[in-house]
Amino acid sequence: MSKKIAPVTQSDFIKAYRVMLTSRVLEEKLAGLYRAGMIKGGVFLGRGQEALSVSVGIQLRRGDIFAPLIRDQGGRLAFGDTVLDTLRTYLGSQLGSMRGRDGNIHRGRPRDGYYAMISHLGAMIPTVAGALLARRLKGEQGAVGATCIGDGGTSTGAFHEGLNAAAVDRLPLVVVVANNRYAYSTPNSRQYACTDLLDKAAGYGVGAHKADGTSLLDCLQTLRHAIHAAREGGGPQLVVADLLRLVGHGEHDDFAYLDPELKKSAFGSDCVLLAEKHIIDEGWHTADEVASWRRETEAEVNATADRVRREPSPDPSEDDWAALSRPEYREQYSAS
Amino acid sequence: MSKKIAPVTQSDFIKAYRVMLTSRVLEEKLAGLYRAGMIKGGVFLGRGQEALSVSVGIQLRRGDIFAPLIRDQGGRLAFGDTVLDTLRTYLGSQLGSMRGRDGNIHRGRPRDGYYAMISHLGAMIPTVAGALLARRLKGEQGAVGATCIGDGGTSTGAFHEGLNAAAVDRLPLVVVVANNRYAYSTPNSRQYACTDLLDKAAGYGVGAHKADGTSLLDCLQTLRHAIHAAREGGGPQLVVADLLRLVGHGEHDDFAYLDPELKKSAFGSDCVLLAEKHIIDEGWHTADEVASWRRETEAEVNATADRVRREPSPDPSEDDWAALSRPEYREQYSAS
Amino acid sequence: MITYLEAIRLAQQKALATDPRVFLYGQDIGSFGGAFKATKNLAAEFPGRVLDSPLSEDAIVGMAIGAAIEGARPIVEMQFADFSTCGLNQIVNHAATLFYRTSVPCPIVVRLPSGGTSGGGPFHSQNLEAIYAHWPGLVVVTPATVEDAYTMLLEAVNIDDPVIFCEHKFLYYHLKADALPENALPIGKARIARAGRDATIVTHGAMLHESLAAAQELVEDGYEIEVVDLRSVKPLDTDTILASVARTGRLLCVSEEWPWGGVTAEVIARVSTEGFGLLDAAPMRVNAKDTPVPYHPDLWAAHRPTASTIAAAARRLLHI
Amino acid sequence: MITYLEAIRLAQQKALATDPRVFLYGQDIGSFGGAFKATKNLAAEFPGRVLDSPLSEDAIVGMAIGAAIEGARPIVEMQFADFSTCGLNQIVNHAATLFYRTSVPCPIVVRLPSGGTSGGGPFHSQNLEAIYAHWPGLVVVTPATVEDAYTMLLEAVNIDDPVIFCEHKFLYYHLKADALPENALPIGKARIARAGRDATIVTHGAMLHESLAAAQELVEDGYEIEVVDLRSVKPLDTDTILASVARTGRLLCVSEEWPWGGVTAEVIARVSTEGFGLLDAAPMRVNAKDTPVPYHPDLWAAHRPTASTIAAAARRLLHI
């Protein structure tokens, strides 16, 4: 590795924490709107995974590529997504980036390097790899692509094929596995039999990085190293973080299957609270200051939600119902 | 591991060698018939891979399951397939086990535990795993299932999903990877980036075994260990053997892409010749005796081929053209 | 009252109870009881026979095939039909070819929670019956009633061929029945869901109910529409369709599938080729639009056929 | 003389030479030049732009999609169409939905060496055009001539939508042309391959040539059959088909596909619904049989339509 990696500073930490906080507050709002029956579609939250997710989004640069997954509200905001577009998508505003055609966790702005996941888990890994290959073919240097996946997603053929193909071409891909112990209800014991998911790295010949998913500092540091290694030509990097989602799989799920032992374990801590405590313990800010940030964020989120609720829904009669970009290829099916 | 593993004896070795020899002679015949334009479909040979393949087939027991792949003529014969059925399939006899509907490397007799591969590489891995799961659910103990795959096949999603699922259920599955350095023309350097394919084992949490694919003794010993470990409850076992196929991908392929350095390397030796030499060097048999075995085998193969050539082809007008077993479900499509 | 979903659960319960060869395999179907609760309590009731799989559709189907070869009767659940594309290779190239190639049948049932619901979006709404029907070697069923959901699933487990069981998510909670039947039409037979004389609507799955509502709407206009519920799309009961068209002279095919190909095309092709003389007017069809299924409820409602778009098409058909 | 296969190679060569965004990715396509040699010498001629992939169809398509999002124009080769089922999820759920969902088009070309050849068997013979046409969001082309193989591949690379390029292996060496055209009908337009007046055969791919031979055979009976080569099955040029049926009054659809659904069903459905009055007799269709494609040459010859089974069907059609 040629360049030295800068340590995570106080300001890095606080900047990341504030994105975590925004994500947390926004997701709490989404959960409330869901309970109030105002959301179009499902709600799948990243509560408990903000430290990891924000660390991915925030350590990437302009020009990098990020393909977030289900639990990456934090990373999305860190990479440039907005509270406004998030709410537009969930509340079904016509002005949302997906125009009602798709939404929520499936949103993105591919032209900005912010890819829109498909549901089929694993699929974004070869996609980002291919994007990086195209950058290389264009002669562009130095961009990194990152994508996230869960413990369950590591069992997909797409994960395997994508990571392997990226490794063969030594593409600057960072795959971040949030091992939150469950895939929907399925515990790790029914998902894989290796000792640690990081044991997979050697089988692909990629870099291996472990993160404590409850610690913002560790996540920031680990992602900084992993992204740096990819950027400097080290080929794909696999990051595995241990953590727990602190909510059900979706807001419809009561999480009754959660093993209470896991909740009590080190994985079970709330990364937002730990980061907050760190800020206060280090004396960087007082508890009151931190509390005021939350209030600010809540106010912004609430105001945005109120505004978005007044926006129009997509109008089916205005939609061109076009799956193909070329107008000549759109067929007029008689009675459909 | 509860029981002690018996060492490979002289008689084991010679028995295995004779199957290797039959495979070699039979494949030479197939190559000749191919050049003479007498084969229906393609011819894909296992020349150079007989030690490994025979070791898999011969170490399995009655009641075990074997799903061979492309280069397993040796293993097929060792597991109970015959010269007769092989020739029937290649020569398009109506009496072949696949009745002309499928053939050659795709042949099998699933009811005898001898599975018929589909072309899509990797697909047999979950299949054998599922078969073993069914055996377990029936309360049957002690059966092992083995399947083979190439270095190329390890890149498929099916390999990954199948081996992982088998590991989760600790099924007695043995996956044998013949790393012959090429997948069709694609060299290892474009296929994977790990140091050794065996590095994948830890990522699945399965047993790991290395074999020298040119040495019959080493292959027999390694497979004996791997199969024993699976049978004794050790869960899936991954065997990786280093070797080289000594022919093109298929008989249409001139193998021009073969790196001469590889040919000269340890992988490049001919396992049949090495096994023969071992028999002679150990003083178990003389060169003349070994040569007479070959002549015997050639005579049998030639006679069988002559007989099969006189057998009828499948008759399209007699075929029931039924993809479904239930006659009521077969539709009469008007003009097809 | 028994819902369509509960009927599916009860059919699996009965299959497990009566046939030791049956087992269930799929994501989250064990103690959790499945994403839709179609296997609720079954893991506890049948220990070791209702197994959570890893997140691996290809392996799920592949394992079912191997188990079937060994004489088991696996029922596997895809969490959504849409994810079956990740296991499609094993379905169409292995399960569907096994009997033809080897004479060994492949008695697996692949449950596909299918079809659109509000907010489902492009990846949780698909109807893939035409895809699986096109490849030879599969039985493809699309139960549209609580009774059929129950009896057809039981029948599917009993037959030796691989069955793609397209259960419609929109019907899971909407549809209810008082009791479950002991006897039923066999797979392969369509059902006259509503007798009529002026036109025939041929449909399946959730569209049966939209079609019946459309037929009801047309009663006010003085029309009696016959509605044929296909029940299985492969085999397709051409005889029942032709007999109905012989009575009515007019044919409207309705499906929630995308418009290119699919059940409507196949039904119209069969009627046109085999019953051309029965048709008094050009047949018509109503399908979903040719785009991914949109997630916004308002777009979704316009994307799929509904009672009112079906009624409008039927009126045009009646006035030709 | 330029073969159909060489036309495909030359189109890729031209695309690479004229458009720096183009690159090729697939199994064995690099220095080896591909299983069928469709990329022979291209790796040497365009260093770094013709890349061998691992044995990973899902990753191949997924990478093409990512590259396309970044502005590249990848052409990917599936070694056989049959193996595209392992990459199908990325094709139908990612490439095909991208534009609709995000407004970002997905200009990839997926080359599928398709169709039956003697001895090919169940896994090296499939025609999957109907599968890919059913999902919204893909352009599906089936060139039947050397000229179309060339111009349509060049056009496919230039358009912004994902194109499934079904090239027929049976035509690779059989078909030859003197020269390659500069101009051609655009994708989406069918071609009257043979003018006639007594009946219309609508077909595509390798079946064009069987159909033309059948038409020739019927000249001796005094019939002039019009043959429409669809060229692309999605979009499907209904206008050209209807215009032909308007001239002839009779329709026979011929496809090497399996009989359930597919192009013949879609064409008959369109003509029946939109051109019912043009038909003087029931339309007919000829397809392959509803089983996996058998490997034995004698079975294979009976499985697929041939000039003689097509001519027999046409005779029946003419005598109705």
Ligand SMILES: Cc1ncc(C[n+]2csc(CCOP(=O)(O)OP(=O)(O)O)c2C)c(N)n1
């Ligand atoms: C290929 C595929 N199969 C099934 C699903 C349905 N599904 C959505 S999320 C999920 C669980 C994912 O678990 P994990 O990867 O651990 O991520 P987590 O939800 O824990 O963040 C499943 C099964 C899917 N999206 N894709």
Ligand SMILES: Cc1ncc(C[n+]2csc(CCOP(=O)(O)OP(=O)(O)O)c2C)c(N)n1
């Ligand atoms: C999924 C899939 N993709 C492509 C192919 C075409 N194909 C047949 S054999 C082969 C190479 C296999 O290489 P490897 O696995 O190393 O086995 P080997 O031939 O070296 O024994 C390929 C690409 C296939 N059979 N299956």
Ligand SMILES: [Mg+2]
């Ligand atoms: Mg998880």
Ligand SMILES: [Mg+2]
């Ligand atoms: Mg190999």
